[in-house]
Amino acid sequence: MAQHYFDSDPDAPSRPSTADLVLPDLHLRLHTDRGVFSPDKVDLGTRVLLETVPAPPPGGRLLDVGCGYGPIALTLASRAPGARVLGVDVNSRAVGLARRNAAAHGLGNADFAVVTPEGEPAQEDAPDLAGPFDALWSNPPIRVGKDVLHTLLRVWLGRLSEQGTAHLVVQRHLGADSLHKWLEQQGFPTERAASRAGFRVLAVRRGPAPT
Known part of the structure; x- marks a missing residue:
């Protein structure tokens, strides 16, 4: 069976490659x-x-949640050189690649951490994970199952600043609209910011603090 990208320590034999991220x-x-x-x-x-x-x-x-080898976090770091960018992932191999990619492109304002699904550091000397974060971009790991996904989103959306906004991309056929409804039910005001190629981009705010 092929190993899942959500494994914390993949033991699939290494086969290094490259992927090009081309944006305007x-x-x-x-x-x-x-x-x-x-x-x-x-x-x-x-x-x-x-x-x-x-x-x-x-x-x-x-913040980039589920950063993989870094395309989202490194775009954030490139577009906002005056910001500090944190990418987090449970996959230690992915985080190692993201750090290598940041160094290769001279993006010293990006840092990365291996975390647990509950948002805790999985390694020593992790950067500050507590936030608050002024923006969150993510292609969240929908295929991990609802329980894990919902835990992940509650944790990290709860670390947005009061004025912060998260943008999440979710495939329509993998439950984008039901996730939109769930986020609203959890007290995270959500709107559809874009729809293209079978994907929804959801803009999510932290919502009012509990009284």
């Missing part, structure tokens, strides 16, 4: 490997997100 404002050649999400090419959903999402805040702390 940047071109990044990224190191990839087996055992991570979409190793052969940048996933279509990721590209839809990066081509439709509004510009990130120019400063502050920005």
Whole structure:
């Protein structure tokens, strides 16, 4: 059975490769490997997100949840050089690749951490994970199952700043509309920001603090 990209420590034999992220404002050649999400090419959903999402805040702390080998986090770091970007993933191989890609492109404002599904550091010397974060971009791991996905989203959306917005890309046939409804039920105001190529981009706010 092929190993899942959500494994924390993939033991699939290494087969290094590269994938090109080509956007109107940047071109990044990224190191990839087996055992991570979409190793052969940048996933279509990721590209839809990066081509439709509004510009990130120019400063502050920005977050990529489920960063993989780094296409979203490194786009954030490139578009907002005055911000600090954090990419998190449970997959240690992916995080290692993301760090390598940040170094290769001179994006010193991007840092990465291996985390548990509950948002806790999985390694020593992890950067600050507590937030608050001024923006969150993510192609979340829909295929991990609802329980894990919902835990992940509650944790990280709860670490947005009061004015922060998350942009999530989700394939329509994999439950984008039901996720939209669930987010609203959880107290996260949500709107559809874009719809393209079978994907929805959802804009999500933290919502009012509990009284």
